Amino acid sequence: MIAHADNIPSGRHPLVKFILRWLLTTNHKEIGTLYLSFSFLLFFIGGAFALTFRAELAQPGLQFMGADFYNQMVTLHGLVMVFGAVMPAFVGLANYMIPLQIGASDMALPRLNNFSFWIMPFAFGLLLSSLFMPGGAPDFGWTLYAPLSTTYGPPSTDFLILGGQLMGISSILGAINIIVTIFNLRAPGMTLMKMPMFVWTWLITAFLLIMAMPVLAGVVTMMLTDRHFGTSFFEASGGGDPLIFQHVFWFFGHPEVYIMILPGFGIASQIIPTFARKPLFGYASMVYATAAIAGLSFVVWGHHMFATGMPLATELWFMYATMLIAVPTGVKVFNWVATMWDGSMTFETPMLFALGFVVMFTIGGFSGLMLAVAPVDFQYHDTFFVVAHIHYVLYPGAIFATMAAVYYWIPKWTGNMYDERLGKIHFWTAVVALNLTFFPMHFVGLGGMPRRIADYALPFTGLNTFATAGAFLLGVTQVLFLYIIIKTVRGGPKATDQVWEGAEGLEWTLPSPLPLHTFETPPKVD
Amino acid sequence: MKYAFSCSGRGRLAFLLFFLASGAFAQGWDMRPGVTEISQDLRALHHMSLWICIIVGAIVFGAMFYTIIAHRRSKNPVPATWHHSTKVEIIWTIIPTLIVIGMVIPATKTLIEIEDNSDADLTILVTGSQWKWHYQYLEAGFGFFSNLSTPTEQINNIEPKGEHYLLEVDNPLVIPANLKVRFLTSSDDVIHSWWVPDFAVKQDALPGFINEAWARVPVPGTYRGQCTELCGMNHAYMPVVVDVIPEDEFQEWIDDQRIALEAQGEAAIAARSRDWSMEELMPIGEDVYLSNCATCHQPDGSGQGITYPAMTGSAIVNGPIEAHISTVLNGVAGTEMQAWGPQLSDLEIAAVITYERNSLGNETGEVIQPLTIFNSR
């Protein structure tokens, strides 16, 4: 990346210039870099929280912390990973890649773009500062169930609420920007059905964000007024109902899950054809399947609430609708396999991560299908089986996909090839560690271990010790990832403009490394 | 990486074998079968969906790993160029739809079975509060609280952990075998969830609302479970223990409880009909404090942050006695301070209040009599 201080007054101290440049930048590549770096930082913070409570879970009994601090770690891990690591990482990739992939010179609303990013550090500053407050950080899980979070929440809950609202504003503005960019700045000839899959999945994700994030903002605002302004949305004593919280939260929460997955689908749909040297199978059905998944995500929220005493008819509806999601998801997996079929494959690191994503995400999809069976959910619900499920979906679906994307595009960004040997080591240790961490959780869950407990009965010891060992290994592999990235940014074998032999798309017509300004005259697409 | 796993599937298999080979794992690998008809139905459903997933997975991953091996560049240097086939796409939309329909039919049947509202032989009101269960036998008209009985020394790794570590209580719920028992769940504070895996009963306990579930347990024995909804600090320390006894012994057990209750009533009358000295009350109060109050307010009365105020120097403990009694008896709305009136006897409350006002750094010199407590409720 070239230091190119367009709009910075001259004659200042270099450090001031550096800060002003990043603070005021409206360049999509720089903002993309900011988002990606920020999410990487929070990924490590969220991971540190996870290792903290995994250490406590290595053995039964309380060794390192009180049960209350354990709950704070669990809560912050969830919030930081979902809102601080996964979502900004995808927004960063969108910022970086969407203009390049559709042949635009920048995002449609560059100043808004800058604003969206710089909200994030404040949002997470508020959230993380809660750790140092009297009464401690929020300790009621990332799902924020009332009344534990309202009547009984620590004072720092208000910081969480304000942080959540800021984060919501940031996401909404980012989504508006992405939609407007895709609708208006496509190069001549780039029709919607010619867009790369990453752009398609992000377009659909952006609509999910527009629909879902305001609902989150609404529900945390209700929490705030319940806590301080005398309303009782969630308080039975005032005529409210704690279940309203769960309904509204999951109305946001389930689309949120797909917000964290769909861009990953797009990334896999770009990488697999590149390394199979064969076009994506069933492009149109991929688009329709993504849209179907997104649409269904708004009518399945009740499957998080089977044990709350729902009437039979409602349970049946949510079970049927949820199981239906397996169909478009299956289509996507089949299409990826068909794309590989009779291709001419090589297995560079991005391909490995994309394949790891497909395999392990599918395992997460299977456990999701099992969880959708409402009667059996009474046994799975709120146990470690659910923890295993969500991590099989999200770790490969969001984290592996992001890593695949970084390996795939970093030669284009920096002009340097990453270290292929280290990349492969990173992949294989991550796969081993991931399965070591999360696979045993299926069994402890089936055996009857509830989630979110600081201490557990003796029969669960062995598998928990394993999971903890896996978690620490997983942590170490991500330090290796950081090292690989730093090494690539600093130097390495020069990348060609094409980078990958089988890669197709407008971004590969540009020089490596990318100049700061690209596609100032829109390319022609036929 | 000479012996790197050639695929992640094989890697997983290696782990599984390793897990199975190591003897350190006392738990099973499968969903617990449980003892009720429903729990066994659920396990069968679980197996059905698991096998469907395994078979579909074997086909999909099989195809994938085949193509990874057969269509790598060294084997297949010239890639094909086809990229869609409407026929194939329709087929693999229809097949999963049929599979899903096949799964849904037995699931719907079982769900309807669970939703059985016919008359029960016995109704038990299960009320969660931070962090214990309160069981009330509605027909017999009595109830009791069920607290974790694992000593804190075991939790803090001072003593070796017992066999039923964290899954043991002072007063287990007792129900008769073979009869249909209806469980009504509710809560006094936050949402809890009452779960006995072997009965396949998991029902959220919501403050201000009532839910219901039922079980008919054919096999007498002791069954253990836990609270499964995050309910605050001691969520891990809220076990469920149910003793299922033969049907014909149940009435006898109820009668024993009644006799015990009468004895308690007589003891309470005896306790409030005389004056107690501070020397008598303090040791009783200390016991009550340590087993009920110390989890939150700490054994030395120093409290924990804002949520659990310190006893030492507290405005309530050193203020008017009446407010102190009311706080202990009725709890405080909107806080984690629960009502102890239903849980402790007059003597115990009198003793613990006396203890709090004359220990833990407080020195009011006041002695509270059981009679005062009796008259305050």
Next chain:
Amino acid sequence: MKSKRNPKKQIAVLGLTVAGMFGFAYALVPLYEIFCEITGFGGGTFEQAVIASDVKSGYIVSDGGNREVTVQFLADIGRGLPWEFRPTEKQMRVKVGEVHETRYYARNFANHSVTGQAVPSVTPAFGATSLQKVECFCFTEQTLDAGEEVVMPVLFYVDEDLRADVGTLTLSYSFFPVESAEVGVMNHATANMEHL
């Protein structure tokens, strides 16, 4: 680049969608209540049935055949309310379609007046629409003076539309303290907070 689309209009539409969805989150609250009223979900009962004036126990609302069900009564006290509160009878056998009366007993054992409000709940949840209350104390605040005792009647009937497989309905009242300026329970909470 020529585009027929108008970005400003798009932004406006997207902005309105955001505002609309924020509003929708709030709209979910009444929507949920309507949903509950139709299905009984949540077990809350929302409105008092109005059938006729001067209804007494024994009034026949509709012909339920000879079907009988058991109605159980429960009482619960919210945290911080210094009251004794219980049903005067645990359960009764009632004819479907006929108005019955039961009573709840409450006593304030504090030495000052206290206000509470009762919240009803019915299980099984869908039974809430069938267990119709003609007269009850749950829709208004109740203030009891120091030491005051009251007996509060509940007039109700079980509607004939109750699902055939249901044999027992449970009606529960939870009494919660209502914040008041009087020397009430909340003062203890305040005292508690001041100490911090």
